[in-house]
Amino acid sequence: xxxxxxxxxxxxxxxxxxxxxxxxxxxxxxxxxLVEAGAGRNSGFSDEEYAKQGAQLVLTAADVWKKxxxxxxxxxxxxxxxxxxxxxLILFTYLHLAAEPEVTRQLLQRKVAGVAYETVELEDGSLxxxxxxSEVAGRMAVQVGMHYLERTYGGSGKLLAGVPGVMPxxxxxxxxxxxxxxxxxxxxxLGAKTIIMGRNLNELRRIDDIFGGQxxxxxxxxxxxxxxxxxxxxxxxxxxxxxxxxxxxxxxxxIRKMRPGSVVVDVSIDQGGSFETSRPTSHANPVYVxxxxxxxxxxxxxxxxxxxxxxxxxxxTLPYALKIANMGLVAAAKKDAALANGINTYQGKLTNExxxxxxxxxxxxxxx
Numbered sequence: 001x002x003x004x005x006x007x008x009x010x011x012x013x014x015x016x017x018x019x020x021x022x023x024x025x026x027x028x029x030x031x032x033x034l035v036e037a038g039a040g041r042n043s044g045f046s047d048e049e050y051a052k053q054g055a056q057l058v059l060t061a062a063d064v065w066k067k068x069x070x071x072x073x074x075x076x077x078x079x080x081x082x083x084x085x086x087x088x089l090i091l092f093t094y095l096h097l098a099a100e101p102e103v104t105r106q107l108l109q110r111k112v113a114g115v116a117y118e119t120v121e122l123e124d125g126s127l128x129x130x131x132x133x134s135e136v137a138g139r140m141a142v143q144v145g146m147h148y149l150e151r152t153y154g155g156s157g158k159l160l161a162g163v164p165g166v167m168p169x170x171x172x173x174x175x176x177x178x179x180x181x182x183x184x185x186x187x188x189x190l191g192a193k194t195i196i197m198g199r200n201l202n203e204l205r206r207i208d209d210i211f212g213g214q215x216x217x218x219x220x221x222x223x224x225x226x227x228x229x230x231x232x233x234x235x236x237x238x239x240x241x242x243x244x245x246x247x248x249x250x251x252x253x254x255i256r257k258m259r260p261g262s263v264v265v266d267v268s269i270d271q272g273g274s275f276e277t278s279r280p281t282s283h284a285n286p287v288y289v290x291x292x293x294x295x296x297x298x299x300x301x302x303x304x305x306x307x308x309x310x311x312x313x314x315x316x317t318l319p320y321a322l323k324i325a326n327m328g329l330v331a332a333a334k335k336d337a338a339l340a341n342g343i344n345t346y347q348g349k350l351t352n353e354x355x356x357x358x359x360x361x362x363x364x365x366x367x368x
Contacts, residue, residue, distance in 0.1 A: 001325040004034040004068030006061040010075045012283025012298070014042035014306035015313065017072035017093070022314040022321075024053030031325050032056065034064045043306040065089075070329075072321055074313065075300060076103050087111035090329050092321060094118055094133075097344055098245045098358035099272045107345040113329055117317060119243045119352060120342035127242065128338070129320070131178050132312035134267075136302040138182030138238060141265040142171065142190065144301075145234040148263045148287060148294050155294060156261030158233050161191030168192050169233040174225065174249055174274065176203045176217075179238030179267050181210075187234075188215050195228050225249055230257040237266040237274035243344070243354035245272040252276045252291065260292035269297040333366075340366060 003026055005017035016039050018026075023033045033055040037047055047057050058064050065071060065084035073093035077085060085091070085106055095116035097104045107114045117129035127134075142160075149169065151157035162168035171187040173180045176198025187194040188211060197220040198204055204217040218224045229235055229250055235258075239246055246268035255264070255277050268274040269281075277290040281297045283304055288295050302309035320339055323332045333340040344352040349364040356363035 001069045001328075002032045002034065002067055003321070003325060004036075004058075004064035004071050005039055006036040006064050006071065006073065007039040008074050008303075009078055009080060010282075010300060010303070013075055013300050013303040015074040015300075015303050015310045016040040016043045016045065016306070017074055017314075018318075019043075019310055019314045020045050020049040020053045020055070022318045023050055023055040025318060026322065026325060027054035029322060029326060034058045034068055036061045036064050040310075043310040045310075070321070070324060072317070074303075074310075076100055077106070082106045082110075085110040085112050089113065090115060090324065092117070092317070092324065094270075095344055096270045097352070097355045098243060099270060101359050104345070104350065104355065104359060104361070108348050108350060111348045112345060113343065113347075114345035115324075115329070115339070115342045116243075116344045116352070117342065119344060119354075120320065120338050121242055122338045125242075129313075129316050129342070130240075132316050133302045133309065134178035134238075134240075135182050136305060136309050136312065137267045138179040138236075139186050140301050140305065141179070141183050141236045141238070141267050142186035142192075142234070144286075144296055145171070145236065145263045145265045146190065148296060149233060149261070151261075153287075153294075154261065154289065155263060156233060156259060160187070160234070170231055171195070171234045171236065172228040172232040173197065173236045173238060174220065175236075175238035175240070175268075176200060176207060176220075177238065177240065179240070180236075181207065183236045183238060183267075184211070184215055192234075195232070197224060197228065220249070226251075226254050226257075229254045232258065233262050235262070235264045237264065237268050237278075239268050239274045240271060241354065243352050243358075245358045246274045248274060248276050250275040250277075255293050256291040258291075258293050261294070262292075263294045263296065265296045267301065270299045273297060
């Protein structure tokens with residue numbers, strides 16, 4: 001199979017779909033790997049590193065798109081890339097189609113096999129290709145939130161950890177999944193008063209054990225969310241429903257009751273966001289103020305730490321990419337139910353029920 005990866009064009013997106021080592025594994029398995037020149041530069045990978053691994057450097061993204069049977073990316077295709085989409089192409093990337101109606105329309109119209117990292121789901125409900133970026137985003141959420149609490153950047157001027165004799169800041173994390181646990185590790189480790197909320201009581205019990213009771217766990221319901229949000233200096237939204245739009249759990253009224261200069265970081269924004277006041281931002285313009293509260297709603301947070309993120313992402317995606325390349329998408333999906341769950345569009349049909357429901361489009365079960 002001919003496999004290609006291109007330079008990402010989303011604002012502030014510095015990750016790349018494949019590390020040189022990942023490209024080398026595909027080459028050693030008998031496949032041709034095309035890499036757009038300069039695609040890995042912002043992640044710290046030179047063209048020479050790809051060439052040493054046997055990848056072929058291609059001058060333009062258009063040539064990669066034209067020749068590749070499968071394109072491995074990081075983010076969903078943007079408008080300038082739509083012209084490269086074609087029938088039979090396998091697009092292996094984060095798609096987040098519930099928040100992207102136009103991308104969905106293009107994939108369906110052009111009959112692209114869209115395999116979404118975020119809906120590759122194992123039997124236990126875990127998301128192996130979303131997990132590494134959720135780990136990055138969860139840790140980053142507290143890091144950037146702490147930054148914007150500084151008065152220099154318009155925040156309330158609170159130090160997350162406090163100092164002896166002064167109370168630390170309060171951090172509330174909504175969602176007890178991968179994002180939430182990683183955000184809690186950062187917030188607690190930095191000395192903040194940390195609250196984590198979730199619906200799964202067994203998960204909350206596990207978190208209580210992990211942190212030795214030093215992190216406050218709360219059942220997620222409107223009453224508890226409001227009480228926690230209004231007392232917090234930093235709120236992290238890390239709620240996700242596989243393939244579907246994120247639920248709006250924090251209302252404008254709750255945001256209005258927060259202290260001026262508080263910060264919210266909506267990690268769920270790539271699925272529409274879990275705050276009523278959220279709207280997508282970019283690394284070029286990451287924040288805005290709504291109801292006196294600083295909102296950080298960057299849709300590709302891990303793009304700010306691309307070297308770490310690309311290594312972590314390729315670690316997770318490469319086994320699936322190799323399976324598709326070795327067997328073909330249909331045979332691979334028949335053998336691997338998790339991979340089949342990742343197919344959102346196929347031969348002009350929308351094959352993910354949650355996406356179809358979110359976009360009010362016809363759902364057609366995958367038939368390989």
